Amino acid sequence: MQIFDLEDRGLRALNQTLHDQANDTNQTSWEIINPRGSHAIAVGLDAPIEVKIKGSTGYYCGGMNKQADILVEGSVGPGVAENMMSGTVVIEGDASQYAGATGRGGLLVIKGNASSRCGISMKGINIVVHGNIGHMSAFMAQSGNLVVLGDAGDALGDSLYEAQLFVRGTVKSLGADCVKKEMRAEHIALLQNLLDMAGADASPKEFTRYGSARQLYHFDIDNTGAY
């Protein structure tokens, strides 16, 4: 295992070192010590490596991740795994605003709570939050799945496209065009798989599915009075 002291060597050296790992690197396991809330840790990775961050991070940890498996042994600031393409990002603590925003693939697991705008504009990523999520989560979410074992805040799924939302607890309020939907067999299977991948001990049957009512997709002449 390679140990990288961020305080000693700095952020540019860290990300360059991680970027330099090719698909066939022998150095597949990395541990980053002294993150101390720094921004942009392990951003833009594109290799099948494991990166463990020993502490809490600031903005944009694991952003644009491809292939890598990133574990944060702490909490993360705003924009964790923003625009992730593939791989996994696992947070042992809490996540701040817009976790997994615009993510296109891969799996983001937050073992604590996520705050506002979790999964905003998600485009294919799977997000599993063991705790609660804040307001305006999954705003304009286009595809992928957001799974919440706890409760959701105000305006869940506002202006939602085709992302699927599964919430076990309560939803404070639904956003425009987001509605409760039935859980069919395929949703139970999909959710079971996501829960298994995220190491979450919960039964899919306890969840409610939410999705788009598809009323805001196109301009509707009857709505002109609202503008």
Added chain:
Amino acid sequence: MCGIVGLFLKDQSLQPQLGSLLSDMLVTMSDRGPDSAGIAIYSGDGEFRSSATKLTLQSNAPDKDFVDLAADIKAEVETNQSKISLTIKDTHAVLTVPADMVDEVRTVLTKLRPNVRVMSVGEAIEIYKEVGLPRSVADRFAVSQMSGTHGIGHTRMATESAVTTMGAHPFSTGADQCLVHNGSLSNHNSLRRKLIRNGVHFETDNDTEVAAAYLTHSMQKGASLGEALESGLDDLDGFYTFVVGTRDGFGVVRDPIACKPAVMAETDQYVAFGSEYRALVNLPGIDVAHIWEPEPATVYFWTH
């Protein structure tokens, strides 16, 4: 952006370190706002401080304005000359006067030194703020050597008014009150006009000063700080994370959208606020602190 830090000490043994902890926290936030920086420190020795009031003064020509100021004031007032003192710190000075002579001294001060500005008035509060980076501001005023019970710091990226000393945060609009702000208010002009009609005086065109004055005005009408902050959620339109200080209290409130970042940490020794977790990493016991993000539209408040 702007960066905010705050530290409210529960453990008295940390009081001698307040200035140094707070200035280190603020320096960490430098890249959130390089325009100007300021710090409010509440110091004092409990019960007996109520007999004296501190006025933090600021001058662009301290060599001229502060020299002989104490003597000139003493010559103008009728009594208690021996209880008036002045401590000069760079462009700022702390004028200590008996609590019942504040109005008299302020009248004299305006007459003697019309260009000197009063940054804060109170039993406990002192405010130091200037254009420049947090490091230089903290060094100019030797903030790291200050002790106290609680303090708030701010580093500014100006949006709503000019980069000037008076436009820097914290803003103090009432005795021992101060407020710092990350964000921008969109209804500050209309609210300022309304407050002016109610007799409130403003020093700047800054949006944050309006929020501070709004809270002071609400409290003058009888609201508690908590009630004033609650009504602020309805009356202040825009983006804000506010941290406020009073003589013995410390509060935090975020607007309902809560875009502006905020992280809090609490241990048996302190409650700390940072715009980012980075600001908190050097605090004692941070590894075992309870760390959370304050909820939107929720008033948090601690008192000694």
